[in-house]
Amino acid sequence: MVLRSVNLPGVGTKYEFETDKGDIVAIFFTKTGTIQMYTLQQGCNTPSAAEMSPMEARRLGNILTGAIIEAEAESVEIAFSALADLRITIHTYLIPKEITGKTIEDLQIRSKTGVTVIAVSRKDKNIINPPPSFVFETNDAVVVIGETDQLKRFEREVMVD
Amino acid sequence: MEGIVLALFLCLILALVTKYLSIPPIPFYIIGGVLLGKSGFALVTSDEISRFFAQMGLIFLLFFMGLGLKLERIAANRSAVLTSGIIDLNINMLIGFVAAYMFGFSIIESLVIASAFYISSTAMTITSLVENRKLMMREAETVIWLMVFEDLVLILFLAIISAGDQNPLLFLLKIAGVLAILYAVAHYGKEFLINLLDRSDELPILFTFGAVLTTASFSMYLGVPETMMVIALGAALATTDPDAFEQHARPFKDVFLVVFFVFFGITINLASGVNMVMILFISLLAVVSKFISGILTGIFIHESALAGIEIWGNTIGRGEFSIAIAALYGSPLVATTIAGMVIVTSIIGAFTAKYCTGMRKWMAAPWRRKSSYHSHSR
Numbered sequence: 237m238v239l240r241s242v243n244l245p246g247v248g249t250k251y252e253f254e255t256d257k258g259d260i261v262a263i264f265f266t267k268t269g270t271i272q273m274y275t276l277q278q279g280c281n282t283p284s285a286a287e288m289s290p291m292e293a294r295r296l297g298n299i300l301t302g303a304i305i306e307a308e309a310e311s312v313e314i315a316f317s318a319l320a321d322l323r324i325t326i327h328t329y330l331i332p333k334e335i336t337g338k339t340i341e342d343l344q345i346r347s348k349t350g351v352t353v354i355a356v357s358r359k360d361k362n363i364i365n366p367p368p369s370f371v372f373e374t375n376d377a378v379v380v381i382g383e384t385d386q387l388k389r390f391e392r393e394v395m396v397d
Numbered sequence: 398m399e400g401i402v403l404a405l406f407l408c409l410i411l412a413l414v415t416k417y418l419s420i421p422p423i424p425f426y427i428i429g430g431v432l433l434g435k436s437g438f439a440l441v442t443s444d445e446i447s448r449f450f451a452q453m454g455l456i457f458l459l460f461f462m463g464l465g466l467k468l469e470r471i472a473a474n475r476s477a478v479l480t481s482g483i484i485d486l487n488i489n490m491l492i493g494f495v496a497a498y499m500f501g502f503s504i505i506e507s508l509v510i511a512s513a514f515y516i517s518s519t520a521m522t523i524t525s526l527v528e529n530r531k532l533m534m535r536e537a538e539t540v541i542w543l544m545v546f547e548d549l550v551l552i553l554f555l556a557i558i559s560a561g562d563q564n565p566l567l568f569l570l571k572i573a574g575v576l577a578i579l580y581a582v583a584h585y586g587k588e589f590l591i592n593l594l595d596r597s598d599e600l601p602i603l604f605t606f607g608a609v610l611t612t613a614s615f616s617m618y619l620g621v622p623e624t625m626m627v628i629a630l631g632a633a634l635a636t637t638d639p640d641a642f643e644q645h646a647r648p649f650k651d652v653f654l655v656v657f658f659v660f661f662g663i664t665i666n667l668a669s670g671v672n673m674v675m676i677l678f679i680s681l682l683a684v685v686s687k688f689i690s691g692i693l694t695g696i697f698i699h700e701s702a703l704a705g706i707e708i709w710g711n712t713i714g715r716g717e718f719s720i721a722i723a724a725l726y727g728s729p730l731v732a733t734t735i736a737g738m739v740i741v742t743s744i745i746g747a748f749t750a751k752y753c754t755g756m757r758k759w760m761a762a763p764w765r766r767k768s769s770y771h772s773h774s775r
Contacts, residue, residue: 244541245465246523247532262533267643274533282754285530 311387326354327387329395331376341368349390351382400441401450404433404659412655419528420747421521423658423716424740430662431736447660454657455721456627457650460609462519462548463631464639464646471545481539481694482546485712488690489515489683496682500675502731505558509726512554513735514683518716519544521743525711525750536707539698543712551718552628558726559622571621576629579612583633590634594641605645608634624725654717661724661736671733679734680741687713703757710753714746715739 239253244264252262258278265271271293276283288296298312311327335343340353356363356370357377363370372378380390407429415422433441443451471478493514497507522544531537560568583590594601609627616626634642688709695705715738723735749756 242538243467243470244532244538245467245470245545246519247527247541250532252533260533264527264532266527266532268527270527272527272530272532274530276533283533285533287530 313384323383324381325384325387326379326381328377328379329391331372331374331378332395333374334396335372335394336374338372339368340366340370340372343394345390345394348393349382350386351380351390353378354381355379400433400444401447401656404430404441404447404663405656407433408655408659421518421524421714421716421743423518423521423720424743426655426658427662427665427720427736427740430659431665431667432662433659434663434665436665436667441663443660443664447656447663450653450656451660451724452657453649454653454655455724456609456613456623457646458654458657458717458721459624460627460631461643461646461650462551463628463633464635464642466545466548466628466632467635467639468632471549474542477539477698478542478546481543481698481708482550484693484697485543485546485690486515486550488693489686492682492686492689493679496679497734500672500679506728506731508558509722509731510679510734512551513715513719513722513727514679514686514738516547516551516715516718516722517544517687517712518714518718518739518743518746519548521714521716521746521750522711525714525747529751529754531707531711531754534707535699536695536704536711539694540708540711543694543708547718551722552625554722555622555625555628555725559625563620568621571619572625575612575616575619575621575626576633579626579630579633580636583636587637590637591641594638594645601641602645602648605642606649609646609649624721657724658717658720661720661732665733665736666729667733671730673737676734676737677741680738683715683738683742684713684745703761706753706757706760710746710749710756712746713749714743716743 239251242250242252244250246267248264248266250262250264252260254260260274260276260278260283262274262276262283263271264274269290271288271290272285273288273293273296274283274285311325313323313325340346346352353366353370354364356366356372356379358373380387382390408426411425411429412422415425431437435442490511493511494507497510497514498504502510522540526532526537526540556572593604608630612626612630613623616623631642688705691707691709691712692702692705694708695702698704715735719735719739723732727735
């Protein structure tokens with residue numbers, strides 16, 4: 237695979253590479269801020285194109301780098317290959333009606349499931365490292381960190397309490 | 398003042414409609430101006446303020462162009478820039494000049510028309526390449542470098558035509574002096590400029606506006622073309638942080654340039670014996686002439702005449718630079734001719750940019766069938 241990048245005056249930056257099988261992928265970061273991705277199958281003359289906002293491009297990037305993105309909630313897995321292949325997953329959830337009004341302490345999240353709530357996003361405000369006395373409200377988006385198994389337990393035991 | 402407000406309001410509506418239909422707005426700003434001006438309903442006349450705004454528009458357009466000129470990058474792509482650029486320059490300048498001269502324009506007027514006839518609209522070309530998703534095509538790169546070459550020719554043209562009857566040696570010395578100052582400031586003040594541009598208060602935008610205005614008025618004071626000097630300012634500042642300068646200059650360019658286009662339309666006088674047939678003829682010739690240069694470029698660069706159709710389709714529209722030339726050096730009749738050419742070519746160009754890939758395929762189909770008898774190697 238050969239990656240080549242060119243700066244096109246007035247347009248932006250182009251990244252192009254050819255896969256081992258001969259397909260070509262080209263990405264353009266245009267000056268207007270949108271990102272265009274072209275793919276050209278080997279032996280084909282006309283490329284197909286998709287135009288993305290920076291946000292959409294980042295999500296595509298997440299998928300391509302191997303992070304799992306689920307339908308309603310997102311999760312990112314980080315692997316530290318230097319640390320005995322340590323894998324940590326960060327997952328977001330929306331707080332359902334059932335646990336509205338309860339605190340992190342009430343739910344015994346850490347001792348029951350092993351995961352830690354590292355942030356809560358409520359409307360336009362973010363609370364980083366919420367204290368155990370933090371009270372959940374409906375539609376809070378919580379960011380939870382843990383191992384995959386711990387997160388499964390969290391989904392089973394806390395989210396459907 | 399009410400005139401500018403009315404003109405800007407019309408442009409706002411035109412911008413909304415053209416963006417919605419994804420067609421180039423420039424011809425419609427000019428048509429809007431013609432309708433508002435003395436050839437239309439005579440609602441708006443140009444005054445001191447509008448002239449200042451329009452001049453700012455022109456100056457910021459050229460400053461912006463300068464920011465995009467990265468000389469070392471052009472030097473690195475010399476061969477790609479030169480071949481296509483020289484074909485494009487010779488064919489279109491020549492056809493434009495001969496046509497204008499045959500219609501009875503003087504040599505200088507014909508030269509002005511030929512330059513406007515030659516130079517495609519960079520804004521329209523780039524927008525259409527992005528919007529029609531053609532960036533990946535090999536021809537797109539050729540077209541983009543063609544625009545850079547045309548910018549370089551424009552600078553040369555501005556220098557030659559504004560030298561006029563000045564002492565050429567003194568003129569060159571003055572230009573070299575201003576250039577040296579600009580590059581020295583950009584070189585020795587690089588750290589300072591980058592720190593300044595990083596600030597989040599009003600300083601970066603104030604500096605950008607001030608630098609452009611100062612350069613323009615200082616050049617006028619010295620008697621060197623301010624148009625050329627603001628391009629040079631852009632090119633010099635591009636060695637520091639061009640993206641930041643673009644970001645700070647864009648609001649000025651966007652607003653003032655619209656005023657420039659609409660007031661260019663307002664000052665057009667259709668009553669002064671304008672020959673519509675001649676304008677239409679020159680406009681259609683401008684389409685044909687880019688076809689010839691496009692096909693030749695296709696043959697020389699991509700070894701395919703069909704590739705030339707793609708190049709042609711995306712470079713037909715004449716726009717901002719043609720109008721700039723008309724506003725700077727055109728007599729009323731020349732300006733009207735160029736305005737007509739911009740309107741016709743940019744509207745035709747918007748369609749060809751969209752459909753030339755299809756046209757190319759349609760033309761390739763019978764050609765392939767025929768040629769397959771002769772060679773099976775492809």
